[in-house]
Amino acid sequence: MKNIYPRLLLTLALLITLTSSTTKNIDSKIDFTDLECNTCNKKSATYIDKYQLQEHYAPYADVATKTIKIALHFWQNDSGGGNWNLNDSAHVARLHWIENSINKKLRINRKPSHPVRPVSEEIRDLKLQIEFVEMYAYQEEKHYRSRSISSLNNYVRNSYQERINNIFPIHITNGKYGGAAGMANMATTNVKSKNAGIVTFASEHNPSSDYAWASHLLHELGHNFGLKHTYKSGLGGGNETTYIKHQDFLWDVFGASPGIATPNGTPKDSLNVCYHDGYFRCDYKDPSTTCTNNLMGGTGTGGYTSVLQAGRMHKALALTNMRRYIKGDPYSEVAIEITTDEKIDFNLRLFKSVIVKSGATLTITCKLYMPNQGNIVVEKGGNLIVAGLISSEVEGNYGWEGNIIVNPGGKVYVLDGANIKFTNDGKIVLNEDNNIKGTIEYASSSIEN
Ligand SMILES: [Zn+2]
Numbered sequence: 222m223k224n225i226y227p228r229l230l231l232t233l234a235l236l237i238t239l240t241s242s243t244t245k246n247i248d249s250k251i252d253f254t255d256l257e258c259n260t261c262n263k264k265s266a267t268y269i270d271k272y273q274l275q276e277h278y279a280p281y282a283d284v285a286t287k288t289i290k291i292a293l294h295f296w297q298n299d300s301g302g303g304n305w306n307l308n309d310s311a312h313v314a315r316l317h318w319i320e321n322s323i324n325k326k327l328r329i330n331r332k333p334s335h336p337v338r339p340v341s342e343e344i345r346d347l348k349l350q351i352e353f354v355e356m357y358a359y360q361e362e363k364h365y366r367s368r369s370i371s372s373l374n375n376y377v378r379n380s381y382q383e384r385i386n387n388i389f390p391i392h393i394t395n396g397k398y399g400g401a402a403g404m405a406n407m408a409t410t411n412v413k414s415k416n417a418g419i420v421t422f423a424s425e426h427n428p429s430s431d432y433a434w435a436s437h438l439l440h441e442l443g444h445n446f447g448l449k450h451t452y453k454s455g456l457g458g459g460n461e462t463t464y465i466k467h468q469d470f471l472w473d474v475f476g477a478s479p480g481i482a483t484p485n486g487t488p489k490d491s492l493n494v495c496y497h498d499g500y501f502r503c504d505y506k507d508p509s510t511t512c513t514n515n516l517m518g519g520t521g522t523g524g525y526t527s528v529l530q531a532g533r534m535h536k537a538l539a540l541t542n543m544r545r546y547i548k549g550d551p552y553s554e555v556a557i558e559i560t561t562d563e564k565i566d567f568n569l570r571l572f573k574s575v576i577v578k579s580g581a582t583l584t585i586t587c588k589l590y591m592p593n594q595g596n597i598v599v600e601k602g603g604n605l606i607v608a609g610l611i612s613s614e615v616e617g618n619y620g621w622e623g624n625i626i627v628n629p630g631g632k633v634y635v636l637d638g639a640n641i642k643f644t645n646d647g648k649i650v651l652n653e654d655n656n657i658k659g660t661i662e663y664a665s666s667s668i669e670n
Contacts (some may be wrong), residue, residue, distance in 0.1 A: 223562065228498075237488070239563055240634055246604035249560060250286050253606075253634075253636065254346055254569055256393065256584065256586065256606070256608055257586060257608070258586060258608040258609065258636055258637070258638035258639060259586065259608070259610075259638060259639075260566060260587065260609075261566060261567055261568060261586070261587035261588070261609075262566055263566060263567045264566060265563075265564035265565075265566045265567075266564075267563040267564050267565065267566070267655070268564075268566060268567045269652045271541070271563075272567065272569065273338075274363075274532075275466060275467070275468075275529050275530075275532040275536050276529060276532050277389075277532065277535040277536070278527075278531075278532040278533070278534075278535035278536040278539060278606050279344065279528050279529070279531060279532040279535075280344055280346070280347055280348035280349075280531050280532070280535055281344070281551055282555075283409060283436070283552035283553055283573075284348045284456050284535060284553060284572075285348065285478060285552055285553035285572040285573070285592075286346075286348045286350060286551060287348065287349055287350070287418050287538050287547050287548075287549040287551045287572070288349075288351065288352050288547070288549070288551075289349070289350070289351045289352070289389055289442075289543075289546045289548070290352055290354045290387065290388045290389060290546050290547075290548045290549065291352065291354065291355070291388065291389045291390075291391055291549075292353075292354060292355040292356070292357065292384055292385065292388040292389070292390055292392060293316065293352050293353055293355070293356040294357050294359065294373065294377060294384075294391065294392045294393065295307065295357065295358040295359070295393045295424075296359055296361055296364045296367065296373070296392060296393065296394045296395075296424075297358055297359065297360050297361070297365060298360070298361075298362050298365045299360055299361075299362040301358075301360050302664070303424060303425070303449055304365075304393060304394075304395070304425055305393065305396055305424065306358075306425070306593055307356055307357075307358050310603075312425075313356070315431055316353065316356065317353070318431060319434055319435045319438070319545075320351065320352070320353045322432065322435035323351055323435050323438060323442075324350050324351060324525055326435070326436075326439055326667070327346075327347045327349045327350055327351070327439070328345075328346055328347070328350070329345055329346070330344060330345050330346070330347055330525065330526055330531075331514060331524050331525040331526075332525065333513070333514065333515070333525045333527065334505045334514040334515075334525065335497075335511075335513045336503070336511050337473050337474065337475070337476050343652070343659050344528050344531055344659070347526055347531045347534070348531075348532075348535070349509060349534060349535075349635050351392040351442070352548060354388060354548075355384065355388065357377075357381075357384060358467065358555070359376075361376070362369055362627065364376060364394065365394060365395055366394060366395045366396050366397070367392070367394050367396050367420070368394065368396035368397065368398050368404060368420055368422070369420070370390075370392065370404065370405075370416070370418040370419070370420050371416055373390070373392040373394070373418070373420060374390060374392075374415070374416060374588050375591050377390065378415070379386075384630060385415070385468060386415060387545050387546065387616055389417060389418065389421075389445075389543075389546040390417070390418040390419070391418070391419045391421060392418065392419065392420040392421070393420075393421055393422075393423065393424050394420060394421075394422060394423060394424065394532050395424050396420060396422050397448075398422075399455075401422075401554070402421055402422055402423060402429065403419060403421035403423070403437060403441050403527070404419070404420050404441070405418070405419045405420075405435045405441040405442070405443075405444035405445050405446070406418055406419075406445060406564060407445065407447060407459070407469070407554075408445060408446060408447045408537040408541035408542060408543050408662055409541055409542050410537065410540055410541050410542075410568070411508070411542060412540075412541060412542050412545070412568055413542070413545060414496060415542070415545070416542075416544040417445050417542055417543060417546070418445070419438065419441040419442065419444075419445065421434070421437065421438065421441065428498060428510045431669050432554065433521065434520075434639065436476050436523065436524055438522075439516060439524070440516055440517065440523075443516050443517055443526075443530070443534070444459075444549065445537075445543060446533065446534035446538075446543060447533050447534070447536070447537050447541070448461075448516070448517050448530055448533060448534070448536045449461045449495075450499065450518075450519060451475070451496065451497050451499065451513065451515050451517050451518045451519075452472070452496050452497050452498060452518055452519040453496040453499070454499070454519060454605045457628020461474075461475075461496075461517070463475070463494045464493055464621070465493065467493065468490060469533070470657060471527060471529050471530060471603075472640055473527045473528055473529050473623040474513075474515060474527050474528070474529070474530070475494040475497075476494060480522055484584075495511075495624040496515070497511045497512055497513050497515070497518060498510045498511045498512035499512050499513075499518050499519025499520060500512070500520070501519070501520065501521045502520075502521060503520045504520075505518075505520055505521070505522070505523075515527070515530075516530065517530070519585075520588070538570070539569060539570050539571070539572075540568065540569065542566070544552065544570050544590075544614060545614075549615070550592050550593050550594070550613070550615045551572050551592065551595040552572055552593075553572055553573045554591040555573060556573055556574040556577070556580055556598075557571070557573050557574070557575045558576050559575060559576065559577045559578060559581045559583045559603070560578045560580075560581050561581055562581055562582045562583075562584070563581070563582075563584070563666055564585075564586065565582050565583070565584070565585040565586065565588075565589050565609070566586045566587050567587050568587055568588045569587075569589055569590065569593065569633070570590040570597075570614055571589065571590065571591055571592065572592050573592070573595060574592075574595040574596050574598065574623075575595070575596075575597045576597075576598045576600060577597070577598065577599045577600060577603035577604065577605055578600055578602075579600055579601055579602030580602055580606040580615045581603055581604070582603070582605075582606060583597075583603075583604070583605050583606070584605075584606040584608065585605075585606070585607050585608060585609045585610075585611060585639075586608045587609045587610070588609055588610070588612075589610065589611050589612075590613055590614040590621075591608070591612075591613055591621050591623050592613065592623070593613050593615060593621065593622040593623055594623070595623050596623050596624045596625070596626050597611075597623070597624075597625045597626070598626045598628065599625070599626070599627045599628060599631035599632065599633055599659065600628050600630075600631055601628055601629055601630030601631055602630055602631070603631050603632075604631070604632050604633075604634070605625065605631075605633045605634070606631070606633075606634045606636065607633070607634065607635045607636065607637060607639040607641060607667070608636045608638065608639050609640075610639070610640045610641075610642070611625075611640075611641045611642065612640075612641075612642040613644075618644060618670075619642070619644045620642030620643050620644035620647060620669065621642060621644065621647045622643075622644055622645045622646055622647045623645055623647055624646070624647065624648055624649070625641070625648075625649045625650070626650045626652060626658065626659075627649065627650065627651050627652060627659025627661060628652045628654075628661055629653060629654040629655070629657035629658055630657055630659070631650055631659045631660075632659070632660050632661075632662070633659070633660070633661045633662070633663075634647065634661075634662050634663070635661065635662070635663035635664060635667045636664055636667070637664035637666070637667065638664070638667070638670065639664065639667040640667055641667060641668045641669065642669045643668070643670040644670070645670060647670065649661055649668070
């Protein structure tokens with residue numbers, strides 16, 4: 222990895238904290254031979270058994286609330302009509318009512334119409350919020366009836382990059398797609414992708430009630446966070462897996478085993494469940510239907526999000542391109558404790574501090590983005606091996622302002638080819654107690670400040 226800063230600067234930065242215990246000889250007790258720097262192959266048990274799983278991200282009390290920055294793009298006809306009017310204060314007030322309505326749904330989750338037993342702890346606050354940070358209007362007959370998120374995104378990007386690069390786009394047009402009210406793109410683990418977004422057809426020429434529009438926007442946002450339909454939909458959007466052994470299976474929606482929660486026909490085999498009914502006017506209180514009030518259930522009065530669905534949404538904010546739309550630098554005071562060996566061989570954004578406990582080794586071969594308020598603490602008997610990137614992902618920041626704190630008896634190894642990007646007060650601190658010090662062994666080109 223290219224080091225753009227001269228060695229001198231690096232030395233100055235470390236002088237404050239490094240001591241005579243620093244050595245450049247890599248400890249022979251740790252085997253680095255099969256450790257490839259800068260590999261992101263997602264083969265570790267840490268990824269497969271933990272960070273890949275939606276349940277890992279369920280928004281319990283320890284999860285930081287994240288706010289998504291949204292821009293509304295209103296596409297008008299050549300005379301400037303056919304859509305919401307941003308010069309009309311009544312229209313703007315309604316749009317903010319919709320924003321509040323969405324936030325209320327996210328803050329106070331509904332109760333499930335068809336609770337599944339056993340239900341894990343019910344989560345009321347989904348720890349997600351949205352903010353309409355900007356609203357723009359465009360007189361563009363050509364795009365007025367568009368339903369293409371990518372062509373609308375490209376138009377905005379070509380003319381007004383700052384309106385879209387780090388602000389989630391919702392396009393409001395007079396488009397049409399079957400009976401759908403709008404469309405959404407799904408999250409992707411290509412974190413550089415800028416193709417997220419929603420197109421919705423609820424313009425003023427195509428009115429729906431403001432309450433219904435808020436529900437619809439939240440449903441489409443759900444798609445962007447990686448959620449699919451819990452009913453069998455004909456028109457794209459995708460359907461959730463019915464295979465009970467799939468890692469994304471929503472057992473808290475469909476039931477833990479086939480046949481329990483889906484009295485909707487006969488499952489195709491003992492490892493699959495059936496979809497729920499789902500159409501706009503389906504009455505989920507009617508026992509002759511199997512439709513539900515789930516956010517992705519297709520009924521007009523839905524809105525409930527299950528714990529696993531909420532987990533998947535937060536997973537998207539740790540692993541996918543949806544990260545770029547997070548406002549500021551969310552942080553939770555509850556630290557992650559590493560008690561057995563873990564390997565970050567995937568691109569991860571965290572919102573907590575990390576404590577590497579005695580006997581455990583945390584190895585980073587891919588990319589770890591830390592909150593600026595957060596630290597990585599290596600306790601006595603713990604090891605941190607950096608063979609990839611540590612930085613922060615906050616808009617406008619060059620690097621990470623947190624500290625790697627090495628307690629007496631803890632060890633940090635920064636391998637050749639690694640890159641720790643510090644900025645401002647970011648540094649490695651070697652603590653001392655009774656003449657025992659934390660130690661660091663490092664390749665000199667790997668720490669930037
Ligand atoms: Zn949908």
